[in-house]
Amino acid sequence: MSASKRDELVQKALKAFYRGGFHALGMDKLAKETGVSKTAIYKHFRTKEDLILATLRLRDEQFRNWLMRRVAAHASEPKGQLIAIFDALREWFEESDFRSCMFIKASSEYQDRTNPIHVTAAEHKRLLLLYFTELAEKAGSKDPDSLARELLVIKEGAIVLAHLFDPEDVARDARRTAERILQAEFNCG
Amino acid sequence: MSASKRDELVQKALKAFYRGGFHALGMDKLAKETGVSKTAIYKHFRTKEDLILATLRLRDEQFRNWLMRRVAAHASEPKGQLIAIFDALREWFEESDFRSCMFIKASSEYQDRTNPIHVTAAEHKRLLLLYFTELAEKAGSKDPDSLARELLVIKEGAIVLAHLFDPEDVARDARRTAERILQAEFNCG
DNA sequence: CCGAACGTTAACTGATCGGTTAATGTGTGA
DNA sequence: TCACACATTAACCGATCAGTTAACGTTCGG
Incomplete structure (x- = not known):
């Protein structure tokens, strides 16, 4: 994932968490909403x-x-x-x-x-x-x-x-x- | 559960949610913290x-x-x-x-x-x-x-x-x- | 043309979610 | 003493949790 792709993910995750809440929004749903697979997310963020x-x-x-x-x-x-x-x-x-x-x-x-x-x-x-x-x-x-x-x-x-x-x-x-x-x-x- | 017992539960649940957060605190943990069984809780609160x-x-x-x-x-x-x-x-x-x-x-x-x-x-x-x-x-x-x-x-x-x-x-x-x-x-x- | 480096999907882990059910006390009033 | 209303524990439901793994593309530089 390039730096810009990573930034895109963070940007989309920001909107998703803002709308959905932190505890309420699970990682599966987050992957779906951001369009980035869970595998890729966890490649660049430990948790x-x-x-x-x-x-x-x-x-x-x-x-x-x-x-x-x-x-x-x-x-x-x-x-x-x-x-x-x-x-x-x-x-x-x-x-x-x-x-x-x-x-x-x-x-x-x-x-x-x-x-x-x-x-x-x-x-x-x-x-x-x-x-x-x-x-x-x-x-x-x-x-x-x-x-x-x-x-x-x-x-x-x-x-x-x-x-x-x-x-x-x-x-x-x-x-x-x-x-x-x-x-x-x-x-x- | 008498009315006063119910009030006790609500009072204890209040403290528990205040400390633990609403999403973060599950019903099993809540039952343990309040000392009231999950069965009893759901007898008096639908959800x-x-x-x-x-x-x-x-x-x-x-x-x-x-x-x-x-x-x-x-x-x-x-x-x-x-x-x-x-x-x-x-x-x-x-x-x-x-x-x-x-x-x-x-x-x-x-x-x-x-x-x-x-x-x-x-x-x-x-x-x-x-x-x-x-x-x-x-x-x-x-x-x-x-x-x-x-x-x-x-x-x-x-x-x-x-x-x-x-x-x-x-x-x-x-x-x-x-x-x-x-x-x-x-x-x- | 090959092999990393990157991505994907999808299944899987064990734990926990909200909520239900069954079996088992226990205390009180008639 | 019986019965009923209340509680308990504990197992269970299907879904979802955070996080992992495996198998399978795609892209692109050497």
Whole structure:
């Protein structure tokens, strides 16, 4: 299997796990859905867990790149970009196949904090936090770490609720919440 | 099985599913962990799903009652009670067996919005939202619905992150976020 | 034209899945 | 003391689980 074929497999497995869940989707079904035989899958991934970890690494890269692009597209100034996070979220929520966050689901199914899948999910959130912190610094926040953590809390809450309630409503609520936080940060200080 | 025995089973199953996950915990293991034979379990629950739904209904009642009690214990005035939500959250996060929210996990494993388990999870959040709205009304909010939704976003985000990061830190961040929201709501209007 | 290197299908392992059945206690009330 | 309602254990069902193996193409460079 060439490197690109392997990437194709991981990409297809990502979508399949996202739709089907990690425990709920067996390897036979996965082989059928990806169009790659079980034999070939196990040639390049020792275990199901290894494959899941590969899909999570891909998703991390994909999502953060996508978010940064969309944020940049929505606003050019750092302060506006902090709000634009939630405009991007709204776009995500409105995608027809939105099904919450891959990493929240992963950490729900693999709860043990020492589990590699759980650890990978935490790393993803940590990288997002880093990105938020950089934006907060550029925006001139007096406490960019705290501000970033607050915005991350809002983002994660929005994702969970968008999966349960009306995604558009939730996106609007989250954006308004962020606006208030930023107003407190920059105009009432 | 008497009604109280049945309640005992549901209570034990609740703990077992919370620790083990829904798909990951099979019925044989569940029988062993609860001390109730599989035969007896299936005498009173048609399917595993029915048992899960019973555990979720119990958890909904348990959690909302607990939250209301803790909020009342932390503050007597409505405005203070809105903040006290996050003091209660902190207490929850610090419990040694905290493993995120049962309903977030349930909706992660049963993603289909028409699935009864998913629906039950959404109902739980809806009831929490109702409680928040009542508090916001009593506190004199001009838009109690919006305020309640914002606080719910913060609460859900805090739960997710408390499961991935340091629970104490996250509780502090969430409380501070809520404080800012309330300040914007009541002092800057 | 040959032989790796890659893929496939399909059968197989032992374990476990959700759920059922049969045989066997056991405690309580009439 | 009898009988019934309740529990138990343990075996069983067919399906599926993660993972392995064997036999059989296909492709492509030397």
